[in-house]
Amino acid sequence: MIEKLNAGLEKLNLNFSPEQISRLEQYISCVMEFNKTYNIMKASSEEELAVNHILDSLAAVSYLEKLVKEIETSGVKQEDIQIGDIGSGGGCPGIPLAIAFPKMHFTFVERMEKRCVFLSNTIRKLNISNVKVLCTQADLVPKESFHLEVFRAFHPFEKKIVKLLFNMLKKDGIVAAYKARSEKIAAEMEEVKVMVPAYSKIQLTVPFLEDHERNLVVFRKEAAK
Numbered sequence: 001m002i003e004k005l006n007a008g009l010e011k012l013n014l015n016f017s018p019e020q021i022s023r024l025e026q027y028i029s030c031v032m033e034f035n036k037t038y039n040i041m042k043a044s045s046e047e048e049l050a051v052n053h054i055l056d057s058l059a060a061v062s063y064l065e066k067l068v069k070e071i072e073t074s075g076v077k078q079e080d081i082q083i084g085d086i087g088s089g090g091g092c093p094g095i096p097l098a099i100a101f102p103k104m105h106f107t108f109v110e111r112m113e114k115r116c117v118f119l120s121n122t123i124r125k126l127n128i129s130n131v132k133v134l135c136t137q138a139d140l141v142p143k144e145s146f147h148l149e150v151f152r153a154f155h156p157f158e159k160k161i162v163k164l165l166f167n168m169l170k171k172d173g174i175v176a177a178y179k180a181r182s183e184k185i186a187a188e189m190e191e192v193k194v195m196v197p198a199y200s201k202i203q204l205t206v207p208f209l210e211d212h213e214r215n216l217v218v219f220r221k222e223a224a225k
Helices: 002-011 018-035 046-058 061-073 094-100 113-126 159-168 182-191
Strands: 082-086 105-110 131-135 146-152 169-179 200-204 214-220
Touching (some): 002 046, 018 113, 046 094, 094 105, 094 113, 105 113, 113 131, 159 169
Parallel strands (some): 082 146
């Protein structure tokens, strides 16, 4: 597992410290242990978890760095940037991204108590200080909480979901959603084009999953009508 994880980080040009890599390894161990009694994340082996979830989450880091710089140009210091992982589930992409971006603050929004317990315990074990868990429904999150929202497998885009996402975003905030096939993305975005008239689709390459189509869909709150 560690060999594939290190090889994947190299393919993504991520120069992680030994401490960051150790935290990723600990995270994998926590998920596999919890999976024995409660299927927190779909993975039958450590290697599958490392590739399908960890490296998949980290595949967007280089582009997210650009979004962070955009946010900074609006006058927000990097250490003040608030990122929401919406529907965090087992912690992807939130935990890998929090390890990749230690200066920024992450809030994991998750409504299911068992998942919240797992997330809280894992964050404590990994000694990650830039994360808090908000165990509540997304529609109860305070308005304008985040500069940037990320998520994997939260919900398809529809008007109700976009309204919910925009409600949690600060003015000029950004949504960055991990998605799969382009045709499905096009169909989803067609449904919400009145609210999101413009968006970007960035192709992601996940190490060892190069034959799987993965994309990052990005749009801004200022595009709302």
